[in-house]
Amino acid sequence: MSASSDPEAGFGIAGQVAIVTGAASGIGRATAIRLAAHGARVTAVDIDGGRLAGLEGCVTATADLSRPEACEHVVDTVLAREGRLDILVNAAAILRRVPIPEVDPELWDEVMDANLLSQFALCRAAVRPMRRQKSGRIVNISSTAAFNGGANASSVYAISKGGVLALTKSLARQLAADGVVVNAVCPGGIDTPMGRFGFTEESWNAHFQANALLRRAGQPEEVAGAIVFLVSDWASYVTGHTLDVEGGLMLR
Template sequence: MNIDLTGKIALVTGSNAGIGRAIAILLAANGAKVGVNCLNNVAQGQQVVAEIQSAGGEAVLVQADVTDPAQIDRLVSEVEQALGGTVDILVNNAGHLIQRVPNTEMTEEMYDRILNVNLKSTVFMCKRVLGGMKEKGGGRIVNMTSVAAHNGGGPGSSIYAASKAAVMAYTKGLAKEVAAGGITVNNVSPGFIGNTMFHATFTPNAARQSTIAGIPLQREGTPDDVAGAVLYLASELASYVTGETIEINGGMMMR
C-alpha cells in the first residue's frame, strides 16, 4: 500500500523549524494540504510554506499561540478556510522545555508555562478539531511526548518530563473516548534528536557526545526520523493503531 494523503488537510503546530518543519514537508510530499503554524519567527514559517509550494504542494501559514484557546480557534478556522475543509490530521508538535529549573527554584509561573505549552496546547487543539473529524467519520491525531516521560529527563527538567508523561496518558484516554468515531490518537516519543533548537539551546556538546556514545545505533536522530513515524500514524497503514506510543530513540530506551 502506498501512502497517499491526497485530499487530506493536516495541521502541524510549531512547524516553522526542526521536527515540526520536517513533519509538515513530509505530509505535503505525500499529498496532504498543510497548515503550518508558528508562534514567532514568521520568516521561517514562510520558508516552510514556500518549500512545500515549490514542490507542487499546498500550504498556508498561521501565526498563533497554541496555549491560548481563543488563538487555537482562530488558527484552526483560518487553516480550514484557506485549505477548503476541516482538519483530517492534527499533529501536536508544539512544545518546549523553556528552561532547566531545579525543583527547589521552580516558580508557579514557570510551572504554568511548561504545562501550558506541552499539555494544555495538546488538549485544546484536540478539542477544537474533534468536531470536524467526527462529522467526517474519522481522523488522525498524533501527539508529541518524549523519552523524558519515561526517565524523568535531564537536570532541571522534571516538570517538562511530567508534562510529557501527562500527554502520554491523555493520549490513551482520548483514544478510547473517540475510537467509535473512527479517530485514532497516538504518540511519537523522540529521544535525542539533533538539528533542533532544543538541544542547541539546552545540551552542551560534551553531554551530546556522551549521549550519542550510549545510543545503540551510534548516532543522534534527525527530524526526518520523527517525521517518518508521524507519516505512518497519519496514514491508512496505521488504521488499526490507537493509544500507542512509537519510540524514536535509536535503541536508547527499549520498552
C-alpha cells in the same frame, strides 16, 4: 481515510487536510515538509512566524498555541478554508531546566500551557470536525522524558509530556467509535535546537556514543517518518499507541 483506500497510493495522505504545530523548527518542520511532499494540504503553525518562511507547499499561520482561544482560531480558520480537517500533529513545545524546589507558578504555567494545554485545546477543537467526518488522525508528540523524569532538571517539561501520553490514551478511547485514531510519538535525542539545548558539540556526540544503541543522535526527518506512518493508511488499525523514536536510548 478508510480501511478500503489503497495504501500504495501515497499512503492515503494525498489531499488530506493537515495542521502541524511547531512547524518553524525541528520535528514539526520536517513533518510539515514530508506531509506536503506526499500531497497533504498542510497548515504549518508556530509562534515564530519569521521562521515559518520557506515551508514549500504549506499554508503558514503564526499563533501562540499556549492560549486555547488561539488554538480554536487555528482550527476554525482551516475549516473555513478547507471545509474539513483530517490530520493534526501536535509538535510545538518548550523546554525549561529548573529543579523542582525552584519551580514557581509562572514557570509551571508557562511550560504546561505551551506543552500540554496547547495539545489539549487543539485536540478538543479538532475533534468536532473529525467526529462529523467519522475520520481523523491525531499524533501528539511526547518525549522520553515522560518515562525517565527528564534529564538535567527538565522536571516540568517531563510532567507535561507525561500528561500528553494520558491525553492521547484518553482521546483514543473516546474517539475510536467515531473513526478517529490518536497516537503519541516519544522522540529522544533528536538533532534540533531543543534537543541540543545545554550540550556542546563534544558532549552531544559523547552522550549518544555512550547511551544510544545506534551510537548517534536522530534527525528530525527520522521522527517525521514515524509521524507520517501513524497518520497514513498503513497505521489504520493503530490507536492509543506510543511509538518511541530514540535510537534505543531507553532500552534497558
